[in-house]
Amino acid sequence: MKTFYPPIEPYDSGRLAVGDGHEIYWEVCGNPDGKPAVLLHGGPGGGLIPVFRQFFDPDAYRVVLFDQRGCGRSTPHGGDPGGSMAANTTWHLVADIERLREHLGIERWLVHGGSWGSTLALAYAQAHPDRVTEMVLRGIYLARSSDEEWAFTPSGAAQLFPDEWAAFRDAVSPDEHGDLLAAYGRRLSDPDPAVHLPAARAWAAWELSAGTLLPAPPPEFDDRTLLGFARIEQHYFVNGCFLEEDQLIRDVHRIRHIPAVIVNGRYDMKTPPGGAYELHRAWPEAEFHIVPDAGHSGAEPGTLHLLIDATDRFRP
Known part of the structure; x- marks a missing residue:
């Protein structure tokens, strides 16, 4: 069973101005002469985690990672006071990826993305x-209205996580339960920490409640990180991730010639495998795997094995 490569530190890093007052933090690790690859983190609103560097053979790959707009070490941060989301959309991020590729002098690269990272990878x-x-x-998220309904209505994941759903729902007043995205948007944009911080914590608790097949302690984040994560996610989800309905399936013909591996956990309650299967039906040339004993996390053994196997087979 394949597992993560050993921890590695970047050999280069920097900040890139991408317009609209935004600067993104980027880093490169592995072999400077290796095959280029870029890893797109999840969220939207997540950020780099050092273990992301370990999906690739460091002797074979030149691995590029970056914090998307508003995330991690990129500025302005989504959790800072007065931050605007006006210039933070899927298409801004797609343009940022291209700008970073050009900045690093890379002609072509392997694109790796999980969860929201898969959405952004497909759009790019x-x-x-x-x-x-x-x-x-991994963990295919197609950003359709049905995906939003699964995540934010009582008939979806709430049926499997009723306690966690109740805490999320009841963090806003009963008369707002009909539109939780809007209710959280009002709170997360409120300048008063007594309003926006409890909302951010409740949002993150719900979002992180179903990350693995078996219960696991949620990661710990500071208030600024939680607030940025919640604000960015709410902004994207209330806007349909700035994609047309079924756009990523509709336009898959543009990438069917690209070798690809699609992996989804059978019991993934964040991005259920139906979306991955629909993507595979539209893209039969892509190698497709449903992991029988996995949830959403890319670190669960069966999923991780397939992800590492894929990057190993694609290396030079």
Whole structure:
């Protein structure tokens, strides 16, 4: 069973101005002469975690990672007071990926993304198919209205996590239960920490409640990180992730020639496997795996084995 490569530190890093007052933090690790690859983190609103560097053989790959707009070490941060989301959309991020590729002098690269990272990877590849050598996708999120309903209505994941759902729902007043996204948007944008911080904690608790097949302690984040995560997610989800309905399936013909591996946990309660299967039906050339004993996390053994196997097979 394949597992993570050993921990590694970046050999280069920096900040790149991408317009609209935003600067993104980027880093590169592995072999400077290796095959280029970019890893797109989840969320939206997440950020880099050092273990992301370990999906690739460091002797074979030149691995690029970056914090998306508003995340991690990129500025302005989504959790800072007065921050605007006006210039933070899927298409801004797609443009940022291209700008970073050009900045680093990379002609083409492997694109790796999990969860929201899979959404962004598909959007990027469909916009710039000539820049992508292969794709490794995990926990497929297609950003459709049905996906929003699964996450934010009582008939979806709430049926499997009733206690966690109740805490999320009841963090706003009963008369707002009909539109939780809007209710949280009002609270998360409120300048008063006594209003926005409890909302951010409740949002993150719900979002992080179903990350693994078996219960696991949620990761700990400071208030600023939680607030940025919640604000960015709410902004994207209330806007349909700035994609047309079924756009990522509709436009898959643009990338069917790209070698790809699609992996989804059978019991993934964040991005259920139906979406991954629909993507595979539209893209039969892509290698497709349902992991029988996994949830959403890319670190669960069966899922991790397939992800590492994919990058190993795609290496030079």
